[in-house]
Structure formats: structure tokens, C-alpha cells
Amino acid sequence: MSDFVLSRVEGHVGWLTLNDPDRLNPVTFARIAEITAAAEAMSLRDDVHVVVVTGAGRAFCAGADLSGNDTFLTQDSPPASGSVAEGSGLWTLTAMRQPVIAMLNGAAVGYGLELAVQADVRIAAASARLGHPAVKFGTITDTGAATWLLPRLVGWGVAAEVLYSGSLYGAADALAMGLVNHVVPDDELHEFTTRMAVTMAANSPWALRTTKELLFQGLQESARANILQQSIKVNEGDPTYDPSPHLARFRK
Structure with a gap:
């Protein structure tokens, strides 16, 4: 496995960090498989009570890596849904046994939005931008998380607006939509998220x-x-x- 997903555990909180900051942490099919493998390994740890997923640098995940041939726009095969062993859902983060917090430190676009939607709680930096531009490329959402989970999170009409427009939304708009739980100043994001994760992890x-x-x-x-x-x-x-x-x- 490469260094795209960094894993660490602090107390009872597990951290998964997408790690290609210079390119805003884009994904390929292979990288999605890495995310799934790292999530599965973390999910199986009984000492981890809560998991935080984030991105290195100034983005959470900017979506598909369009620089090569292993992308959603260049292959016919769909990306793996990322079902994790003994989990509770079809997608990588929903299938983890532990509650998952997505710490959105910047852009969460395309697959990045779908990964964030899979989390149980989303905390956004004030500079974060969220959206799914699939329709602008003449394609559809990557994993189905946006078409199944998103309407259940924000309602049918809001989900339709997000997906039909392909627009990017600022953190304040995402909060008003119900897409994120909290928006905090960029320099307070890590502390705020850690405090919430530790509070949750103290429970059974x-x-x-x-x-x-x-x-x-x-x-x-x-x-x-x-x-x-x-x-x-x-x-x-x-x-x-x-x-x-x-x-x-x-x-x-």
C-alpha cells in the first residue's frame, strides 16, 4: 500500500488522512481501494471508538484524479463501493463499525463530497467548498452515496439542486442546507473536531x-x-x- 492514506490512533480516536496535499488529495480506483483497506483495518480495532477522516494540506478531497487513465471518466468499470467487513452499510465509511467524523479542511468535491456524506458527522472549515460537478462532465455520481445518502441527509430538493447544478457551495451555504453539522474557523478546525471525537469516544x-x-x-x-x-x-x-x-x- 502506498502513502496515500495515513493511519494513526490517539487514545481511542482513529485518524485516516488522505495524503497527496500538493494535488488536493484526488482519487483513482486504486486509491479508493486504499481508503477501503485502511478503513477496514481501523474498523476492526476494538480500541478505536471513533474515527476522523480528513485530508492533508488545504483540501479534503478534490475528487477524481484526471491526470491518468485510472479515473471515473476514462474507465467503464465502477469504483468499488468499499464495503467493510462486518459493517453496517454499503459504503466505506458507513460500513465502519465506529462513528465517523469527516473533518473538511478544504474542498470536498465529487468523490470527496460522496466520502464526506458517508460520514456520520461533518465538520467544515470556513474555507471549505463542497459540491459534485459530475453533470458538467457529462457523467453521474461516482459511488451512489450522493444519490442515496445525500437526499436522506438534506432532503430531496436540496440534493437535487446540488447534483443537477454541479455547483460548488461555501461552508456557510452547506451549513444552511444541513450538509455539514458545524462550520468553524480554519485555525480552530482540528481542535474542535478532536474535542468532539474525544467526547464521543469516552462513551461505551x-x-x-x-x-x-x-x-x-x-x-x-x-x-x-x-x-x-x-x-x-x-x-x-x-x-x-x-x-x-x-x-x-x-x-x-
Whole structure:
């Protein structure tokens, strides 16, 4: 595997960083396979409770690498969806067991937008730009995440506007659309994201994984089926987790 995806773990937070900053972290089919492999390795780690995905330099991911022949515009075969072993979804980040935060430090365009949409939470720098210009190239979205997940995230009409126009949107517009959860100044992005990740990671890893699983299952099943699954999961519980530190705060 090349150095395109850098992996590290700090405490109970895993970090995956796309690493071609000089070219704004573009992807090829091979690089998507690297992202999937790195995500799978991280997903299988029980000591990692939350994962942050970001890009090196001044971009999250600028989309397809159009400089060679291994791109969405030059090959007929679709990119791998990136299903991760024992995950909860069809796409690389939805299939990870842990909740995933996308830290959008700059442009998230094309595949970059689709990767961000796969995350559970998106935090954008004020300078970030988001969009999917596929229609401008006479093609369609890369993985299906934009046509299936995006409407469920922001609503049908907003998703249609984003995909039909092929426009890029600033961070403030993305926040108004519901496309990102938070927008913070560029120089505060890492600290803000780390603080959120650490807060999440302090909770029961079983509860985090199970809640994510139920959220994604709920996108496709009836309310009755989802409630039944939740009842089953509650009865399983997490015998290894000690909630005492959290309970102490409520008793003060």
C-alpha cells in the first residue's frame, strides 16, 4: 500500500488522512481501494471508538484524479463501493463499525463530497467548498452515496439542486442546507473536531457501534422492525462498560 492514506490512533480516536496535499488529495480506483483497506483495518480495532477522516494540506478531497487513465471518466468499470467487513452499510465509511467524523479542511468535491456524506458527522472549515460537478462532465455520481445518502441527509430538493447544478457551495451555504453539522474557523478546525471525537469516544464503544448500526438500518426498515431490533440490542447490553464516571456528574 502506498502513502496515500495515513493511519494513526490517539487514545481511542482513529485518524485516516488522505495524503497527496500538493494535488488536493484526488482519487483513482486504486486509491479508493486504499481508503477501503485502511478503513477496514481501523474498523476492526476494538480500541478505536471513533474515527476522523480528513485530508492533508488545504483540501479534503478534490475528487477524481484526471491526470491518468485510472479515473471515473476514462474507465467503464465502477469504483468499488468499499464495503467493510462486518459493517453496517454499503459504503466505506458507513460500513465502519465506529462513528465517523469527516473533518473538511478544504474542498470536498465529487468523490470527496460522496466520502464526506458517508460520514456520520461533518465538520467544515470556513474555507471549505463542497459540491459534485459530475453533470458538467457529462457523467453521474461516482459511488451512489450522493444519490442515496445525500437526499436522506438534506432532503430531496436540496440534493437535487446540488447534483443537477454541479455547483460548488461555501461552508456557510452547506451549513444552511444541513450538509455539514458545524462550520468553524480554519485555525480552530482540528481542535474542535478532536474535542468532539474525544467526547464521543469516552462513551461505551458497544453503544456507539450499536447506535450507528440501528441508525443505518432505520433508513431502510419499518419503524416496527427498528424498534424490535433496538429491544434486542438493549437486552444484549455491554457488560464491560462502567458508566460510573458519567453517573457521578449527574449526582452532583
